Amino acid sequence: MAASVQLNHVTLKFKKFEALKDVTLTLEAGKIHGLIGRNGAGKTSLLSLIAAFREPTAGEVFVDGSPVFENPEKMEQVAFVYDKDYKEETEKAKKLIALASHYRPHFDMGYAEQLIERFKLPVNKPVNKLSKGMQSALNVVIGLASRAPITIFDEAYLGMDAPSREIFYKEILQDQEDHPRTFILSTHLVSEMDYLFDNVVIIDQGTVLLHEPYETIEAHGVSVTGAAQEVDIFTAGMKQLNEQQLGGTKSVMIYGNLGDAKRQEARAQGLEIGPVSLQDLFIHLTEEAN
């Protein structure tokens, strides 16, 4: 089961400070949405509104067309996994998982057990005695096994080592195939996680800078690679996002699409044209906006 999310002219204020400014956004059901933004951009604020942890100052948030705030039927469809403070949590991990299974109508305990096994989660330990990475794995187990129609992971990987993160990513993709839902993944590990995204939302200073399918990101730019001198001549006057050089070989990221004629010209000069990465685009767009 998957549900859609709509934000309609949503503003969130903390006293006079506007953390979100008149945001209108639709997140399609059944897709994996990547939410990226600089520190303090407003990602957690946005996600906490979708999970109905807060009420917008203005505007409204809808889940499958109904307002989510103070709407228990819609709220139980949203699982919000974030970096919880477990310092005072003396219950065992397995108790927390059992509790989650009671208030999540789509919770799959069999799947939770498989995940516990995969992450080697010591479920008989009190949660405040688990390592940081293990606490994150516990959150991930609860979020994945909830099978909530909208499952949000807000920087859920904190403290998880690379092999555990890899398991997490594989599980998202596998479970999405078997039991499609709407995932929203907020992350700073853009280059590590971008392949998971169907759609990308870049948020900056409380506004949406970009919202589009991942596959169209590459239309925003190209990389030009080849002999340093040739690359410099070819890219002169173009807007550069980034450049790297190794010996005599240089790779320059260009913002904007090259026409067919320019692409042919590059090839004729022995230059290689490749796609721009989401990470480079993100850095460029947020630098420019600031």
Ligand SMILES: Nc1ncnc2c1ncn2[C@@H]1O[C@H](COP(=O)(O)OP(=O)(O)OP(=O)(O)O)[C@@H](O)[C@H]1O
């Ligand atoms: N409870 C609060 N009271 C006052 N200001 C807040 C509160 N929560 C968030 N803010 C402010 O709102 C802005 C957005 O914060 P938010 O946590 O949504 O950013 P973020 O994109 O999730 O950042 P990060 O990547 O650093 O986690 C920041 O300027 C932050 O200081």
